[in-house]
Amino acid sequence: GTTLKAAAERSGRYFGAAMGRDRLNDQGFLTIANREFDMMTAVNEMKPDATEPSRGQFSFAAGDAIYNWAVQHGMRLRGHTLAWHAQQPRFWSSLSGSALRQAMIDHINGVMAHYKGKLAYWDVVNEAFAENGSRRNSNLQATGNDWIEAAFRAARAADPSVKLCYNDYNIENWTYAKTQGVYNMIRDFKSRGVPIDCVGLQTHFTGGSSLPGNFQTTLSSFAALGVDVALTEADVTNASASQYQGLTQACMNVPRCVGITTWGIRDSDSWRGSENPLLFDRNSNPKAAYSAVLNAL
Numbered sequence: 266g267t268t269l270k271a272a273a274e275r276s277g278r279y280f281g282a283a284m285g286r287d288r289l290n291d292q293g294f295l296t297i298a299n300r301e302f303d304m305m306t307a308v309n310e311m312k313p314d315a316t317e318p319s320r321g322q323f324s325f326a327a328g329d330a331i332y333n334w335a336v337q338h339g340m341r342l343r344g345h346t347l348a349w350h351a352q353q354p355r356f357w358s359s360l361s362g363s364a365l366r367q368a369m370i371d372h373i374n375g376v377m378a379h380y381k382g383k384l385a386y387w388d389v390v391n392e393a394f395a396e397n398g399s400r401r402n403s404n405l406q407a408t409g410n411d412w413i414e415a416a417f418r419a420a421r422a423a424d425p426s427v428k429l430c431y432n433d434y435n436i437e438n439w440t441y442a443k444t445q446g447v448y449n450m451i452r453d454f455k456s457r458g459v460p461i462d463c464v465g466l467q468t469h470f471t472g473g474s475s476l477p478g479n480f481q482t483t484l485s486s487f488a489a490l491g492v493d494v495a496l497t498e499a500d501v502t503n504a505s506a507s508q509y510q511g512l513t514q515a516c517m518n519v520p521r522c523v524g525i526t527t528w529g530i531r532d533s534d535s536w537r538g539s540e541n542p543l544l545f546d547r548n549s550n551p552k553a554a555y556s557a558v559l560n561a562l
């Protein structure tokens with residue numbers, strides 16, 4: 266039989282997963298990762314608190330361990346993430362205004378210098394919008410509404426080789442206010458020449474939220490702005506095969522949808538483990554959703 270990565274590669278796409286450093290000691294995980302996936306994201310190890318625990322003191326051991334394993338096994342990597350309201354270094358909380366803005370820029374420069382030329386994508390900014398479509402309140406937002414474009418401009422200068430993405434959740438439904446808020450920002454960035462290459466749709470479908478019928482419209486609408494799109498953290502309550510089939514089909518129908526990443530491999534790897542949201546069960550067996558995805562690729 267074929268594999269997720271082989272099937273995705275037939276159309277020039279990738280199929281990715283997320284892993285934490287602890288999975289480097291988990292032979293069951295590594296076997297499936299190596300067989301099925303050709304893109305990897307670090308679950309926590311490349312986030313701001315992990316990579317710069319105190320000011321100017323960068324820490325790359327955990328991220329590098331994942332990077333090295335993935336590259337040795339022929340995978341590319343998505344960097345996740347440089348600027349976010351959560352999982353910030355503790356020293357950011359004692360900064361504000363131009364000092365915090367400068368700390369963000371210094372962080373982007375420091376981390377991107379280390380990974381320069383090595384990554385396929387960076388989630389430069391993560392989750393900057395509120396559900397109502399306005400900007401999310403955060404210490405970064407309080408530094409000025411231009412903080413997102415400042416992050417992207419710094420990122421482009423730091424490593425022109427990597428594709429720069431904006432990443433968020435609950436932006437899958439085209440008619441949802443948050444989707445429109447992000448869309449308007451991307452449109453504005455493209456019209457003003459702010460460097461941005463891609464939009465990541467996290468694609469966390471929880472109990473109440475299921476695959477919207479207009480998901481493909483969302484993907485094609487973003488793509489029409491001149492950016493790639495990707496499903497970056499997919500997981501679905503109870504791993505509904507029809508929802509996984511639908512999200513895969515939507516990506517396949519949009520030429521600029523470059524790939525799909527699931528947030529873990531087995532249900533036991535998931536941050537939503539009690540919902541059994543992934544493609545493999547706790548015994549490493551593929552679930553019905555696995556076949557649904559494979560057949561749709």
Ligand code: XIL
Pocket residue numbers: 308309391467498536
């Ligand atoms: C999650 C990780 O899976 C957890 O281990 C951690 O405790 C919190 O963050 N959106 C994102 C990811 O962009 O970084 C989050 O990952 C899940 C939601």
